[in-house]
Amino acid sequence: MSAVAAPLERRRPPRAVRRRRFLIAVADHSLLIAAAAAFLAPVVFIALTALMTNDQALSAHLWPHPFRWSNFKEAISTAPLLRWTLNTLIYAALATIGILVSSIPVAYALAKLRWRGRNAVMLVVLVALMLPPQVSVVPLYVMWAKLGNAVGFHFVGSLWPLIIPAWLGDAFSIFLLRQFFMTIPEEYLDAARVDGCGELRILTTVVLRLAKPAIAAVALFSVLYTFNDFFLPLLYLSDNPSSWVVSLGLSQYRSLHQVQWNLTMAATLLVMAPVIVVFFLAQRAFVEGVTLTGVKG
Amino acid sequence: MADVRFDQATRVYPGNDAPAVDALDLTIADGEFMVLVGPSGSGKTTALRMLAGLEEVDAGSIFVGERDITDVAPKNRDIAMVFQNYALYPYLTVAANIGFPLKIAGMKKRERERKVQEVAELLDITDQLHKKPGQLSGGQRQRVAMGRAIVREPSVFLMDEPLSNLDAKLRVQMRADIAALQSRLGVTTVYVTHDQSEAMTLGHRVAVLKDAKLQQCDTPRELYARPANTFVAGFIGSPSMNLCTVPVANGCVSFGGMPVSVPAGVAGDSVVLGLRPEALELAAEGLDAEVEVVEELGADAYVFCVAEVNGAPTKLVARSHARQAPHRGSRVKLRPLADEAHLFRPDTGERIDS
The missing domain is CATH 2.40.50.140 (Nucleic acid-binding proteins)
Known part of the structure; x- marks a missing residue:
């Protein structure tokens, strides 16, 4: 056949049909649209307030007039926001690396190795998962304070009481990784064993590669958790402003500056920005992580 | 190359009273193609995994050549295995999958590439080397899995129902390819299947297992002509013996x-x-x-x-x-x-x- 087929002209449905389909789509998503609006409203309110003068911020006007972009500069210069951000990054990075390094081998052992007492240890992990952090906070605080006295280093007031526990395993991360490791077919590991790998090598060359989505999800959860964490920094860092993280710093903005709402909101927006960027960049991994936490049938 | 000997080898899974493999005595000659066949639960795959070192041997011993490998780690047994679902790493290319055991063994990159190329030529998959396993058909994946086993030049090949995921026509073709390859390489091979026609066409000898026990081990012709008991008589041959x-x-x-x-x-x-x-x-x-x-x-x-x-x-x-x-x-x-x-x-x- 030498004739060239004419390109297919796609039929467009009539206008009335398209309109009806659009309205049905809106109706189908109406609940989601309403929920999205409810979630978006505070963010919009923060963004608008951040651009107002302080007088406007206290008035009934919603729209800034004029737009004061200098609020952001002022927010950074009036408080050590950069220092707090750096502290937050140190906390988030070291805690996340610690959680990954300590939780991955435990999860692998719980999911893929056969040993006596495995189920009992899993039970302990589950119990730890169900305990709220507030339960252990007082004894831990006392422990850090006493340890500080014993070794002559003030742990309380530093980031270490927040970071070091992450290097000793995290129940939620262990559980999530274990659930994912269980879904990795045993034959991949057996093949690696026959091909010459020991267990550590299997973990590093095979399991880590196959479990990338789960590991990304754990890292993401950890970064977000540490970034938003307020309770533990408040407990350990309150007395030492040079160690503050952003979540703690933001809460102190009001007392520091006699409630300058516009600057508080500008700082809040600056702090929120990286989280929002991380979320959009890693949205897929995040959603996969959420589905991973559901037990697969 | 080496012969393989099961000497009263027994495996009892934890929590079970009945053994999965019960006092298996079986000698596989150097270069022989031995097929283990039997219904589900007969212990054929467990026996293979015991030889690979993936299952404990609870009693008895297993030898490769003169060497007692009963308690040797899988990686030190000089054995290669082809799995039912091929176990190709989805994140590696075909070339990297085939070269994986060599990389683990610490072989230099250039030497490794040369060997992978040789094996790919042998299996006629040179134009697939840069692809990921997900882009291959079932038959091609099967060849890659064979390649990964061959490239190490092990003393024993183990194959655990390697054709069961292929369609009927491809299975017959791959069966012939495997038989030809095995006779060309001359490596002692232990092959597990539940398909008696596969066992009869591939094996130099066939070991029939049932309920963890060896029923009979003989050439396909002898199994057919002189079955040792009613189970073998009914299992070998299609349709079954009356x-x-x-x-x-x-x-x-x-x-x-x-x-x-x-x-x-x-x-x-x-x-x-x-x-x-x-x-x-x-x-x-x-x-x-x-x-x-x-x-x-x-x-x-x-x-x-x-x-x-x-x-x-x-x-x-x-x-x-x-x-x-x-x-x-x-x-x-x-x-x-x-x-x-x-x-x-x-x-x-x-x-x-x-």
Whole structure:
């Protein structure tokens, strides 16, 4: 056949049909649209307030007039926001690396190795998962304070009481990784064993590669958790402003500056920005992580 | 290269009383293609995994050559294995998958690439080397899995139902390829399958397992011609051998009017008579039977009938020429070929040799 087929002209449905389909789509998503609006409203309110003068911020006007972009500069210069951000990054990075390094081998052992007492240890992990952090906070605080006295280093007031526990395993991360490791077919590991790998090598060359989505999800959860964490920094860092993280710093903005709402909101927006960027960049991994936490049938 | 020897090798899974492999004694000669065959739960895959080092040996021992490998880690056994689902790493290219064991062994990159190329040529997959396993067809994946096993030049190949995920046509083709490859490489091979036709066409010898025990190990021809018991008789051959219990009278049994002599000294008043479909012909005289189903296979046809044997309705299969195949529902006469009859003890199922 030498004739060239004419390109297919796609039929467009009539206008009335398209309109009806659009309205049905809106109706189908109406609940989601309403929920999205409810979630978006505070963010919009923060963004608008951040651009107002302080007088406007206290008035009934919603729209800034004029737009004061200098609020952001002022927010950074009036408080050590950069220092707090750096502290937050140190906390988030070291805690996340610690959680990954300590939780991955435990999860692998719980999911893929056969040993006596495995189920009992899993039970302990589950119990730890169900305990709220507030339960252990007082004894831990006392422990850090006493340890500080014993070794002559003030742990309380530093980031270490927040970071070091992450290097000793995290129940939620262990559980999530274990659930994912269980879904990795045993034959991949057996093949690696026959091909010459020991267990550590299997973990590093095979399991880590196959479990990338789960590991990304754990890292993401950890970064977000540490970034938003307020309770533990408040407990350990309150007395030492040079160690503050952003979540703690933001809460102190009001007392520091006699409630300058516009600057508080500008700082809040600056702090929120990286989280929002991380979320959009890693949205897929995040959603996969959420589905991973559901037990697969 | 090496021979392989199971010496009373036993595996009992934790929490189970019954062994999954029970005192297996089996010797596989250097360069031999041994097929382990049996139904689900017979212990064939467990036996293979014991040889690979992926299962503990709870009693007995396993040797490769003169070396006792019972407690040796899998990576030190010099054994390569092809898995049922191929176990190709989805994140590596075909070349990296084949080269994986060499990389683990610490071989230099250039040497590794040369070996991978050689193996790819042998398996005719050179143009697939840069692809990921997800982009390959089932047959190509199977070849890559074979490649990963071959590239190490191990002393023993293990294959765990490597063809069961392929369609029927491809399976027949790959079967021939595997047989040719094995004879060319001359490496001792242990192959597990539940498909008796695969076992019969591939194996130099076939070991039939049932309920964790070895039933018989012999060449395909011998297994077919002289099955050691009723299980092997029924398992090997398709359609299965007709087995029916018949009374002994005056030193012989009668089936369809044809006498089959029973060796002297056989105790009991009945035996199990085994007749393969080709040993049961349609004739003018013989056992009266009603045809239930006729399976046309082109040149031949299998005639599935019901007849009254020893007072009970019994299903029987006979082979006939396709042109002479009867219709469903018609009545036929079945006559056994007495020379090809097999006899077994009714209590133990063991073969009675004449």
